[in-house]
Amino acid sequence: MDIDFTNNKFENAFTFESSSPPKQPPPPSPTVVHKSKYKRNSLPRNTEEARQRRIEFDAQVRKRHREQLISAKRFKHHESYNDDDDAEPEFTLSQQDIEKLKSGLSNVNRDTRLSSLQDLSKFLVDPPDTLKQFVIEGNCIEILIKFLSGVDPEEQLQATWCITNIAAGPKEFVNKALTAVPYLISFLERENISLQDQAAWAIGNIAIESPEYRDLLRKNGVLIPLINLLNYKDVNLVQTACFALSNLARTPNSGLDEFFAGGIDKHLLRHLKTDESFEVVSEIAWVLTYITSDSDNKYTIQLLEEGLAPLLVKHMRPLLGHGPLALPLIRTLGNITSGPDENTDILIQQSDFLPAMIEFIRSDCRPVKKESLWVVSNITAARRPDVLNQVFNAGFIPILSNIATRSNFDIRKEAAYGLINIASHGIEFMRSLPHQELLPGFLEYIRSQDFDLIRLGLGYVEMLLTQVQNGKQLMESMQGIDALESVTLIEDQSLRNSASRLMDRYFDEDISNEMQQIEETI
Template sequence: MDFTNANHNNGEIFMFQSSSPPKLTQPTPPPPTVIHKAKYKRNSISKSPDEARQKRIELDAQARRKHREQLITAKRIKHNLDAYKDDDAESEFDLTHQDIERLKSGLNDSNRESRLSSLKDLCTYLADPPDTLRHFVVNDNCIDILIKFLSGTDPDEQLQATWCITNIAAGPKEFCQKAFTAIPHLIAFLRGETISLQDQAAWAIGNLAAEAPECRDLLRANGVLVPLIELLNSKNVTLAQTICFALSNLARGPNANLDEFFSAGITQHLLFYLGAEEMNEVVSEISWVLTYLTSSDDDKYTQILLKEGIVPLLVKHMRPFNHGPLALPLIRTFGNIASGPDDNTDILIQQPDFLPAMLEYIQSDCRPVKKESLWVMSNITATRRPEVLIKVFNAGFIPILSTIATHTNFDIRKEAAYSLLNIASHGEEYMRSLPHQDLLPGFLEFVRSQDMDLIRLGLGYIELLLTQVQNGQQLIEQMHGIDALESVTLLEEPSLRDTSTRLMDKYFGEDFYSNINEVQLVE
């Protein structure tokens, strides 16, 4: 179908909302007019006060949030590879109190080699600490001993002690709290000259920042951001990866003070690594940083990045298609950009490779990539500009979205349904272009489900079908959709019940059945 001269429904747009929170809501008479665009939140997926979320939807949002946070900011243990040369080595340690005393004695030994050996052993044990070691860290003088090494002058001992702090910071909250006293030393190491020590200190800071908002506040209050960002000047790939891991954790939360990130010059550093061909290893970590920088409720930070030309550099890393660690942060960054003004969406789709790559992403066999790529497309199709939809149509999205919306698991189908409904809501010409014979059975399954969000989507589609497609009533009647609508009239949820009742009365009341009987008599 040619949409070159497609009408835009006189400026009226009806958008539908996913399990992610809406950026804007506009309550108006039915059909639903909730604008779907939503950001990937940095710390949590908050709910709009205008939304009445059901328990199952809340659980779904919590599961997605947990999965995202684990992927983005999981603490990282650093293993001592020498300890794992034996293939039969135990993965867990069973240290007696006598073993702990021997370890403490080695850490305080006058012999340097004994101290280093004990530090390495401690690093290894901290990867999976038994209860005896937990007591040593939390209730004994472990941290005090490590601080003495950090305050010393032996670079090898400083490195091993920082490694221990890194693994302590990767542990539970009570471990992290003990590691707070090391923060000034970690920041001092960032300003030093030894790359290995800078890298290890940044790793420890990243683990501390992943723990909780108060940890991030403490780190920022101690001035950690500027030396971290300045270290990106080193152009060392390994160090840059670790720095970006730390920065992505520090950028989390509603009080991240992103102004400090930008005033320290983070934009130019990120642009350099994204544009340098030999720095591909860093792109994934940089994309995680961008996920948080673009998720702020204040769009000014996204605008800064867009004006500096971040989009073309990101799009070039979409190909060759990658299912792995790079795909997810790229997708989330694109979704956050598209959640902003329509000008942002225009910048994305003006890149020739963007929509073709997204078409591959929504067909990925990797479930998180597929699901979140569909979320990006729901933000794209929520635009108010018909020229964007024309490009979506011409890129071949409609058959793929229709198949996904009717042939996969409900949570994946739901994500595809948002995009289709957003497209349909732009006007009759768009609605008529969809394959309703294929779509209607799937949306009727939504209506018959016990998921309030799915039911809402199904009712939205049925209302558009009844109001904008000439044979919509007959299609619904032929596919036993009336029974599905009747089932919703029995629900306790008032908005769904009222919508279903209104549609039944208006389109399938006495007049409808009278017309059906007349046709049957004539035949």
């Protein structure tokens, strides 16, 4: 479909007002940071609040999938320990048990000390109250620091393992783990891959806790040693380094100059070119997710100029069947399309990008589907006619229409944003939508109790009545007036006013005639 944009400007009379989306973490929706941040034609959102909820959702997703190294706080488990988030605590330790453990940690026999360190790391996965007290109020950290400052590599590794699990605990635990930061950073530069991996893991757990801790880590010089770990070929080490780096980049514009001065872009692009592991690609994409969320788009543009787009598209289909592993890749694509139209153009030029996006919005994995619909809503907010034409030609409209009218409301809402964006581009685009199919769904939005959905429904009806020749007849045939009347009873004044205005402008005479007929009958 090729549409002429000549003299095709349309000023939408309906005012989309900003509101905080009732969403994630997960319920309701983890995905609503739409292109309003950059695009004048998209629905305004509270972008900072939405971004924070999105980050919280990231943490939950990564924690649930920590066996794949996608976790916000990773515990280092022994093979014999069964990781079950819903299980009862496996260990109950009396104060006498704690004293016995402390005695083992200071035993003159090396094997006893190592065994006690292994037991401690295992107990720290789900610590009972007595062990929590030992960590927070006792001398647990001081004992572990003695191991870290020693000369035995195996004892250093086991002690770092304990620090990793402490850093994955509550904030009181993380505060204690800060003492170990200088040792952890020094271990990153050791020629001991196991120790490097464990230290990076612990640093990643500390970094996730708060912006203040991320600042502290960067000020202590953690970035360059972490970035240098990306030079290694060890898959686990690269994954863990990316885990730590992504957590350090979580704060908006968090010292990205330093990241790029360390050459992180070259390392990430090289791994995307050469690595085929789904887990590695996913971890790299988590780093890119936070880097590409920079507000001024400086580094997103730099990455695109360095060839990021084809590398991302290359990994789309391989990740398609791997559920949450694909989330950071989709999120990165969404961040890119949230920027200037030139960014979207670069992605659109990749021949498999739009076809792969169609597969993603058809995904059976709910978070993947929602994130992908967010990407599509960003694409449809582009102001370039060739982008919209390609969206039509690729076959998105029937799929979006089906989702917007037949899925659960939170998923439908994501598809509706894309359709509203398309309709907002002008009369020809609006008239090209299947309104006979869409209107019943948008009237359901209006009848809902969700103010965001009501706003979307009213916006669609406004454009339908303004731009589609038989829009009024469609509304009348599908009880649209009743839907508008239902809005006049809700609490939100702006929505009541909008619905009343539409009724007065388009249906006042019809309503008056109907009332007159009723009175005459009586």
